[in-house]
Amino acid sequence: xxxxxxxxxxxxxxxxxxxxxxxxxxxxxxxxxxxxxxxxxxxxxxxxxxxxxxxxxxxxxxxxxxxxxxxxxxxxxxxxxxxxxxxxxxxxxxxxxxxxxxxxxxxxxxxxxxxxxxxxxxxxxxxxxxxxxxxxxxxxxxxxxxxxxxxxxxxxxxxxxxxxxxxxxxxxxxxxxxxxxxxxxxxxxxxxxxxxxxxxxxxxxxxxxxxxxxxxxxxxxxxxxxxxxxxxxxxxxxxxxxxxxxxxxxxxxxxxxxxxxxxxxxxxxxxxxxxxxxx
Amino acid sequence: xxxxxxxxxxxxxxxxxxxxxxxxxxxxxxxxxxxxxxxxxxxxxxxxxxxxxxxxxxxxxxxxxxxxxxxxxxxxxxxxxxxxxxxxxxxxxxxxxxxxxxxxxxxxxxxxxxxxxxxxxxxxxxxxxxxxxxxxxxxxxxxxxxxxxxxxxxxxxxxxxxxxxxxxxxxxxxxxxxxxxxxxxxxxxxxxxxxxxxxxxxxxxxxxxxxxxxxxxxxxxxxxxxxxxxxxxxxxxxxxxxxxxxxxxxxxxxxxxxxxxxxxxxxxxxxxxxxxxxxxxxxxxxxxxxxxxxxxxxxxxxxxxxxxxxxxxxxxxxxxxxxxxxxxxxxxxxxxxxxxxxxxxxxxxxxxxxxxxxxxxxxxxxxxxxxxxxxxxxxxxxxxxxxxxxxxxx
Numbered sequence: 001x002x003x004x005x006x007x008x009x010x011x012x013x014x015x016x017x018x019x020x021x022x023x024x025x026x027x028x029x030x031x032x033x034x035x036x037x038x039x040x041x042x043x044x045x046x047x048x049x050x051x052x053x054x055x056x057x058x059x060x061x062x063x064x065x066x067x068x069x070x071x072x073x074x075x076x077x078x079x080x081x082x083x084x085x086x087x088x089x090x091x092x093x094x095x096x097x098x099x100x101x102x103x104x105x106x107x108x109x110x111x112x113x114x115x116x117x118x119x120x121x122x123x124x125x126x127x128x129x130x131x132x133x134x135x136x137x138x139x140x141x142x143x144x145x146x147x148x149x150x151x152x153x154x155x156x157x158x159x160x161x162x163x164x165x166x167x168x169x170x171x172x173x174x175x176x177x178x179x180x181x182x183x184x185x186x187x188x189x190x191x192x193x194x195x196x197x198x199x200x201x202x203x204x205x206x207x208x209x210x211x212x213x214x215x216x217x218x219x220x221x222x223x224x225x226x227x228x229x230x231x232x233x234x235x236x237x238x239x240x241x242x243x244x245x246x247x248x249x250x251x252x253x254x255x256x257x258x259x260x261x262x263x264x265x266x267x268x269x270x271x272x273x274x275x276x277x278x279x
Numbered sequence: 280x281x282x283x284x285x286x287x288x289x290x291x292x293x294x295x296x297x298x299x300x301x302x303x304x305x306x307x308x309x310x311x312x313x314x315x316x317x318x319x320x321x322x323x324x325x326x327x328x329x330x331x332x333x334x335x336x337x338x339x340x341x342x343x344x345x346x347x348x349x350x351x352x353x354x355x356x357x358x359x360x361x362x363x364x365x366x367x368x369x370x371x372x373x374x375x376x377x378x379x380x381x382x383x384x385x386x387x388x389x390x391x392x393x394x395x396x397x398x399x400x401x402x403x404x405x406x407x408x409x410x411x412x413x414x415x416x417x418x419x420x421x422x423x424x425x426x427x428x429x430x431x432x433x434x435x436x437x438x439x440x441x442x443x444x445x446x447x448x449x450x451x452x453x454x455x456x457x458x459x460x461x462x463x464x465x466x467x468x469x470x471x472x473x474x475x476x477x478x479x480x481x482x483x484x485x486x487x488x489x490x491x492x493x494x495x496x497x498x499x500x501x502x503x504x505x506x507x508x509x510x511x512x513x514x515x516x517x518x519x520x521x522x523x524x525x526x527x528x529x530x531x532x533x534x535x536x537x538x539x540x541x542x543x544x545x546x547x548x549x550x551x552x553x554x555x556x557x558x559x560x561x562x563x564x565x566x567x568x569x570x571x572x573x574x575x576x577x578x579x580x581x582x583x584x585x586x587x588x589x590x591x592x593x594x595x596x597x598x599x600x601x602x603x604x605x606x607x608x609x610x611x612x613x614x615x616x617x618x619x620x621x622x623x624x625x626x627x628x629x630x631x632x633x634x635x636x637x638x639x640x641x642x643x644x645x646x647x648x649x650x651x652x653x654x655x656x657x658x659x660x661x662x663x664x665x666x667x668x669x670x671x672x673x
């Protein structure tokens with residue numbers, strides 16, 4: 001439920017195994033015009049959508065948590081629906097609109113529409129009823145499960161626990177920042193559909209501490225002992241380390257794919273796939 | 280596949296979804312209309328598919344401009360209710376069965392409850408009838424606390440507890456309903472005060488809110504539980520104040536009369552017992568009140584209640600200081616519930632009173648077309664306007 005992730009719809013209804021996701025997606029894309037291979041690496045499109053959400057969020061000054069909820073809505077929406085069936089710009093604007101309401105920082109529908117129109121004039125019309133209509137389909141597609149649990153809260157709790165576990169073990173503000181960014185980026189991947197928030201938070205800590213090279217040689221020894229302590233703490237808190245490693249790999253491969261990302265080609269690809277679909 | 284230019288926006292997707300959707304009237308037969316509110320209407324229905332069970336369908340109406348209905352964005356309170364009801368599951372909280380989004384309307388299908396506390400209180404308040412049996416009062420209160428405890432454990436504040444919102448099934452199970460004003464209180468992005476300034480029907484509104492407190496806490500719900508307990512004993516609201524209306528400037532007025540009704544029974548609040556009292560925005564207004572002694576015990580006896588433990592519990596719930604007010608869990612542990620008669624899972628157990636069934640009207644059976652003053656014109660979320668909810672309790 002709202003306070004307990006294990007009883008929440010996020011765990012009981014909107015969590016998949018990799019295999020399940022793959023099967024559903026095969027089905028989703030089975031009758032589309034363009035085959036998945038024609039669309040390139042799906043993660044490029046995910047990065048593109050991520051930047052669109054962030055851009056709209058900036059224009060509307062939306063809090064990060066509401067944007068994170070929008071990203072989860074978007075990811076869930078496109079599990080059983082192909083991008084090719086829809087106008088992703090409208091879906092994105094709708095996700096942001098609904099997420100802002102759910103996260104108690106509501107935006108007027110007209111502001112969302114006019115900012116979206118300003119950003120993507122070829123794909124959004126002035127008419128707010130289009131977005132309002134889309135909201136119905138979005139809620140239906142989400143099966144009316146609207147409360148989302150995020151790793152940010154777990155990150156803060158875990159970081160406090162880590163600090164309390166020994167001297168010099170807590171996260172530095174740089175590391176905290178890195179961990180926070182890793183969580184932001186995790187929304188581009190399937191991780192929110194695959195793992196509980198605390199596993200993603202642990203991955204973010206793991207990546208910020210373990211995978212960061214020690215800054216200078218002189219500190220190498222100290223950072224080695226610290227690393228050891230952090231790893232002991234990881235082992236001690238009974239986490240599924242395999243899951244953390246799997247998440248970390250997913251993130252590393254995302255950063256790899258990001259190297260070859262081009263916003264321009266994604267924009268063109270979407271224009272081609274979606275056509276002149278407005279509203 | 281037609282050329283792209285002729286395809287309508289979201290066209291294929293919408294058609295696919297529209298065709299897959301089961302219509303509300305395919306699944307349910309509407310038996311009559313139960314109630315109306317600012318959001319829309321509630322209907323009694325029977326399922327056509329599977330077992331012929333009864334349901335209450337809450338219909339959120341779409342906006343109408345002339346004859347044409349437009350999509351305008353779902354109100355924030357409807358969003359909250361959908362989101363919370365979809366996650367909550369507890370014996371003493373109304374169960375949401377499903378949500379159907381169809382033709383610009385939202386239908387929330389709930390399990391049906393034959394009674395509500397307001398109706399039961401009205402039944403007993405008839406001059407020829409007697410009070411609720413003690414076992415019934417205790418069972419209602421215990422089940423209500425059990426549901427409130429569940430909500431609070433899950434960081435949900437109900438914020439509008441009152442007899443009309445507490446349902447009772449034919450089997451005597453209490454179900455907390457109407458979560459339209461409920462909010463999550465874990466680390467809200469905005470203070471819970473922002474936006475909806477006036478919450479909770481005035482008779483059940485906690486003194487800290489009347490005095491302008493800016494933070495909602497679970498204690499607000501506990502005050503309302505105390506008021507409901509008192510109403511079960513007295514068969515009328517314990518603090519039946521007159522609501523001061525909002526003036527033209529839309530400033531929220533001090534509810535002087537309501538505060539006075541409370542002081543008349545509980546005595547004047549003071550900073551010795553409630554240290555945070557002087558920090559409340561409306562504290563100055565209290566200085567114009569005359570001194571009132573605490574009369575709760577004589578009030579308790581005057582309504583015919585005798586149980587000393589019951590009085591203790593009532594006092595713990597109607598405690599001025601929200602920090603000292605009993606929590607739901609503390610109240611559930613109260614010795615009152617350990618004494619005979621023990622609270623039951625069926626509030627009607629051991630009594631043979633024939634309560635009338637919920638009245639339904641057949642004037643408006645057409646769930647699809649019924650029009651009424653419903654949701655607001657603009658897509659503005661509810662909270663940006665003060666809630667002007669009428670006390671539907673009388």
